[in-house]
Amino acid sequence: MRRGARRLGAGLAAVLAMVACAPQPTPDGPGPTVQVVHQETVLVGGWFSDADAALEAVLPGAGAAAGGHGEPAQYRLRGLDDNGQPLFELGFGEASLAAVPGQPLRRFLLPVSAGSAGAAGLAALELDGGDGLMVTRAATISKADLLAALTGGEAVRIAAMPGERVRVRWDVGPIVVLRLRDPATGSVLALDRDGEVIVAAPGGKLEVAISDGVRSAAGLFELP
Secondary structure (H helix, E strand, O other), X not given: OHHHHHHHHHHXXXXXXXXXXXXXXXXXXXXXXXXXXXXXXXXXXXXEOOOOEEEOOOEEOOOOOOOOOOOOOOEEEEEEOOOOOEEEEEEEOHHHOEEOOOOOOEEEEEEEEOHHHOHHHOOEEEEEEEOOEEEEEEOOOOHHHHHHHHHOOXXXXXXXXXXXXXXXXXXXXXXXXXXXXXXXXXXXXXXXOOOEEEEEOHHHEEEEEEEOOOOEEEEEEEOO
């Protein structure tokens, strides 16, 4: 009896081990495929008040970089790579600013070329507002970690829902902002910081861009 019991116990242990090692279904189903989209242009935004200035989270851009308005360059914007080398330097003035209704702010949003380093290669920003006003912002994670967050299936999680909708969840610690776009039309479906959003995605395709505040990357997600 003891020998048979030992054999039964060993067999049960083996079965449990096999179950533990087998791929487990998840409530969200199988994950999507991801293709990183290299984008040289970045969208750099911020604001000025009468006494202060700030830089906002950078995201990958599309289209041509800003060419200026032929205006006096009262302000200067500079982007650096991980070695502290300049990726871009841009001068701009009041013609590039837009007043915010009801607030004493003037905002800017400039598409700037980061060159071959691309959006994921941008490691730091410097905004010179004149009169000794300098604002700096630095990436918080490495390029490798940012791309892993985008493509690894852990930091950004996408699942199909009924009616051609998808649920997107992400880790709000390393990812400051996430943007969703329709890859067919380029229209923005969501720009969110809260960690979860549901959007319509006809055809099961979605462009997802993430940013740590300075460094950013985009990927084309396709659900199975």
